Amino acid sequence: xxxxxxxxxxxxxxxxxxxxxxxxxxxxxxxxxxxxxxxxxxxxxxxxxxxxxxxxxxxxxxxxxxxxxxxxxxxxxxxxxxxxxxxxxxxxxxxxxxxxxxxxxxxxxxxxxxxxxxxxxxxxxxxxxxxxxxxxxxxxxxxxxxxxxxxxxxxxxxxxxxxxxxxxxxxxxxxxxxxxxxxxxxxxxxxxxxxxxxxxxxxxxxxxxxxxxxxxxxxxxxxxxxxxxxxxxxxxxxxxxxxxxxxxxxxxxxxxxxxxxxxxxxxxxxxxxxxxxxxxxxxxxxxxxxxxxxxxxxxxxxxxxxxxxxxxxxxxxxxxxxxxxxxxxxxx
Amino acid sequence: xxxxxxxxxxxxxxxxxxxxxxxxxxxxxxxxxxxxxxxxxxxxxxxxxxxxxxxxxxxxxxxxxxxxxxxxxxxxxxxxxxxxxxxxxxxxxxxxxxxxxxxxxxxxxxxxxxxxxxxxxxxxxxxxxxxxxxxxxxxxxxxxxxxxxxxxxxxxxxxxxxxxxxxxxxxxxxxxxxxxxxxxxxxxxxxxxxxxxxxxxxxxxxxxxxxxxxxxxxxxxxxxxxxxxxxxxxxxxxxxxxxxxxxxxxxxxxxxxxxxxxxxxxxxxxxxxxxxxxxxxxxxxxxxx
Ligand SMILES: Nc1ncnc2c1ncn2[C@@H]1O[C@H](COP(=O)(O)OP(=O)(O)OP(=O)(O)O)[C@@H](O)[C@H]1O
Ligand SMILES: [Mg+2]
Numbered sequence: 001x002x003x004x005x006x007x008x009x010x011x012x013x014x015x016x017x018x019x020x021x022x023x024x025x026x027x028x029x030x031x032x033x034x035x036x037x038x039x040x041x042x043x044x045x046x047x048x049x050x051x052x053x054x055x056x057x058x059x060x061x062x063x064x065x066x067x068x069x070x071x072x073x074x075x076x077x078x079x080x081x082x083x084x085x086x087x088x089x090x091x092x093x094x095x096x097x098x099x100x101x102x103x104x105x106x107x108x109x110x111x112x113x114x115x116x117x118x119x120x121x122x123x124x125x126x127x128x129x130x131x132x133x134x135x136x137x138x139x140x141x142x143x144x145x146x147x148x149x150x151x152x153x154x155x156x157x158x159x160x161x162x163x164x165x166x167x168x169x170x171x172x173x174x175x176x177x178x179x180x181x182x183x184x185x186x187x188x189x190x191x192x193x194x195x196x197x198x199x200x201x202x203x204x205x206x207x208x209x210x211x212x213x214x215x216x217x218x219x220x221x222x223x224x225x226x227x228x229x230x231x232x233x234x235x236x237x238x239x240x241x242x243x244x245x246x247x248x249x250x251x252x253x254x255x256x257x258x259x260x261x262x263x264x265x266x267x268x269x270x271x272x273x274x275x276x277x278x279x280x281x282x283x284x285x286x287x288x289x290x291x292x293x294x295x296x297x298x299x300x301x302x303x304x305x306x307x308x309x310x311x312x313x314x315x316x317x318x319x320x321x322x323x324x325x326x327x328x329x330x331x332x
Numbered sequence: 333x334x335x336x337x338x339x340x341x342x343x344x345x346x347x348x349x350x351x352x353x354x355x356x357x358x359x360x361x362x363x364x365x366x367x368x369x370x371x372x373x374x375x376x377x378x379x380x381x382x383x384x385x386x387x388x389x390x391x392x393x394x395x396x397x398x399x400x401x402x403x404x405x406x407x408x409x410x411x412x413x414x415x416x417x418x419x420x421x422x423x424x425x426x427x428x429x430x431x432x433x434x435x436x437x438x439x440x441x442x443x444x445x446x447x448x449x450x451x452x453x454x455x456x457x458x459x460x461x462x463x464x465x466x467x468x469x470x471x472x473x474x475x476x477x478x479x480x481x482x483x484x485x486x487x488x489x490x491x492x493x494x495x496x497x498x499x500x501x502x503x504x505x506x507x508x509x510x511x512x513x514x515x516x517x518x519x520x521x522x523x524x525x526x527x528x529x530x531x532x533x534x535x536x537x538x539x540x541x542x543x544x545x546x547x548x549x550x551x552x553x554x555x556x557x558x559x560x561x562x563x564x565x566x567x568x569x570x571x572x573x574x575x576x577x578x579x580x581x582x583x584x585x586x587x588x589x590x591x592x593x594x595x596x597x598x599x600x601x602x603x604x605x606x607x608x609x610x611x612x613x614x615x616x617x618x619x620x621x
Contacts (some may be wrong), residue, residue, distance in 0.1 A: 050523060052523070071522075072522045072523045073523065073524070073525035073526075077523070078523065079520070081516045082516075083516050085514065085516035085517045085519065085520035086517075087520075087521075087538075088539075089538040098524050098526075099524035099525055102524055102526045102530060103525055146524070150524075
C-alpha cells in the first residue's frame with residue numbers, strides 16, 4: 001500500500017502552464033522530498049496528488065489504481081498543511097477524530113485510535129484543549145495526529161515546519177523522520193529547505209519551473225548532480241561555479257566546486273584570491289574569497305584556519321571533486 | 333503606576349461623553365416614566381392630574397395588549413428566521429465566483445438603502461396588491477384566485493416586507509464571515525472525507541456563529557421597534573391582527589391623544605425589550621466572548 005505513479009501529469013491555470021509534464025514513480029514506504037525554489041510548482045504537484053487540484057492532462061495512479069478523477073477523500077491520502085488547518089472550534093480530540101467521524105466509525109473505536117495517536121505524538125495531556133491554546137509545535141503534532149488516525153496509504157506534507165522557529169524545526173524534523181520509521185508509510189514532503197531534504201529523504205525530487213531536474217537519493221544528488229541547477233541547489237553553502245580560463249583548461253564551460261572541497265593554503269595553489277569576510281565558527285571556518293579576476297566564492301576549512309580580512313589565500317580543488325558543466329549547464 | 337495613571341486619566345477623558353449619553357437617555361426615560369403616572373390627554377391639555385397605576389392598568393386591560401406583545405414576538409422571530417436562513421443561503425451563493433458577481437452583489441445589497449415606508453408602499457401597491465400586484469398577476473397566470481395579502485395574512489405580509497429589508501444586512505455580515513473562512517481548513521476537511529453538507533455543518537456554520545449572533549442581536553434591537561411598515565400598509569389591522577407594541581403605543585398617543593397611556597405603553601415596551609435582551613444574551617451572547 002502506498003505506491004504512487006505520475007504519468008506525464010500536466011497542469012495549467014488558464015493560460016499559464018505551471019507543470020509542463022511530470023513522470024514520477026514513488027515506491028511503497030518511501031520518504032520522498034520535493035525541493036525547489038519558490039514558485040516552482042511543488043505545492044501544485046502535491047495538491048494534484050492529493051486531488052485538491054484537477055490535472056489538466058496525464059494520469060495519477062495510487063497502488064496501481066487510476067485515481068485521476070477521484071475525489072480527495074477517495075484517494076486514501078492524508079495531508080498536513082503549512083498553516084496546519086486545524087478546526088479552531090473543536091478540541092484537539094475532536095480535531096483528531098474528525099476524519100474517523102466522517103468515516104462513520106463507532107465512538108469506541110474512534111476514541112481508541114485517538115488515544116493511540118495522542119500517545120505517539122505526546123498529545124495525551126492536551127486532548128481537551130482548543131488549537132488556539134497550543135504552541136506551534138503542538139499544533140503541528142495535532143495536524144499530524146489527524147493525518148495518522150486514518151491510517152492513510154500515504155502522507156503528504158506541504159512545508160509543515162516553515163512556521164516553526166529554528167530549534168523546534170530541528171526537533172520536529174527528527175520526530176517526523178522517526179514517525180516514518182515507525183509507521184513505514186509512504187510520505188511525500190514538500191520543502192524549499194535543502195537541509196530538510198538532505199536529512200529526511202530516501203529520495204529527493206528536485207524541481208525547477210514545474211520540471212523535474214533530477215531524482216535520486218540525497219548522496220547521489222550530492223555526488224553527481226545532473227546539471228548546474230541541482231549542483232547549486234543541493235549542499236550548503238552553495239556550490240561555487242567558476243567559468244573562463246580555469247574551466248576551459250579542464251575542458252568545460254564551467255566547473256563547480258563545493259566549499260568543502262578546497263585545499264586551502266596561504267602560500268600556493270591553483271586559484272589565488274583575497275579574503276573578504278572570514279567566519280570563524282571554531283568547528284569550521286567559512287571564507288568569502290574574491291578570486292583574482294574571477295568570481296566571489298565561499299570555501300570551508302575544517303577546524304580553525306587563521307586568516308583575516310584582506311589576507312591572500314590559495315585554493316586547490318580536491319581531486320575528483322570538481323564537477324564539469326557544458327554550455328547548457330548539463331554535467332559532463 | 334503608569335497604568336493606574338493612564339486609567340484614571342482615561343476615565344476622566346471618557347466622562348463628558350458618558351455623562352452626555354446618560355443625560356440623553358435618562359431625561360426622556362424619566363419624563364416618560366413621569367407621564368405614565370399622569371392623566372394627560374392632548375384633547376384637554378390643561379387638566380393633567382395624578383393617575384397612579386391607572387394608565388398601566390388601562391393598557392394592560394386593553395384587549396389588544398397581549399395580542400400586540402405576541403405579534404411583536406412573532407414579527408421579530410419570523411424576520412430573524414427568514415433573514416438568518418436566507419442570509420446564509422444568499423451569502424453561500426454569491427460567495428461562489430459567478431458571472432456578473434459585482435452587479436449581483438450590489439443588487440443584493442440595495443434593498444437596505446430603500447427607506448422603510450417607501451419599501452412598504454412599493455410592496456403594498458406594486459407587489460402584494462390583490463388586483464394589480466405582481467403576486468396577483470402570477471396567481472392569475474396560473475389561474476388561481478389572487479391573495480389579498482394584507483387582509484388575509486396581515487402579519488405574514490409585514491414579516492415578509494421587513495425581512496426583505498433586513499435580508500441585505502444579514503447577507504452582508506454573513507458574507508464577510510464566510511469569506512474569512514480559511515481555505516486550507518476547507519481543503520483539510522475535504523481530505524478528511526467530509527461531504528459538502530458535513531463541511532457546512534462542521535466548519536462553515538461554527539465559523540459563522542459569531543456573525544450570526546451579531547446579526548440576531550442588532551436586528552432584534554431594530555425589529556422590536558418596527559412601525560413605519562405597519563403604518564403605511566395595514567394600520568395595525570384588520571382588527572389588531574398586525575398591531576405590535578410600538579404601533580399600539582403610537583395608536584394611544586396619536587389617535588387617542590392619550591399621552592399618559594402611551595407613556596405607560598412605552599415603559600412596558602422598555603421592560604419587554606429588556607426581557608428579550610436578557611434571554612438573547614443568555615442564548616447567544618456566549619458566542620461573542
Ligand atoms: N490557483 C492558481 N492560479 C494561478 N496560478 C497559480 C495558482 N496556484 C499556483 N499558481 C502558480 O503556479 C506556480 C507554482 O506555484 P506553487 O504554489 O506550486 O509553488 P511552490 O513551489 O509551492 O512555491 P513555494 O515554495 O513558494 O510554496 C506559481 O508560479 C504560482 O503563481
Ligand atoms: Mg508551496
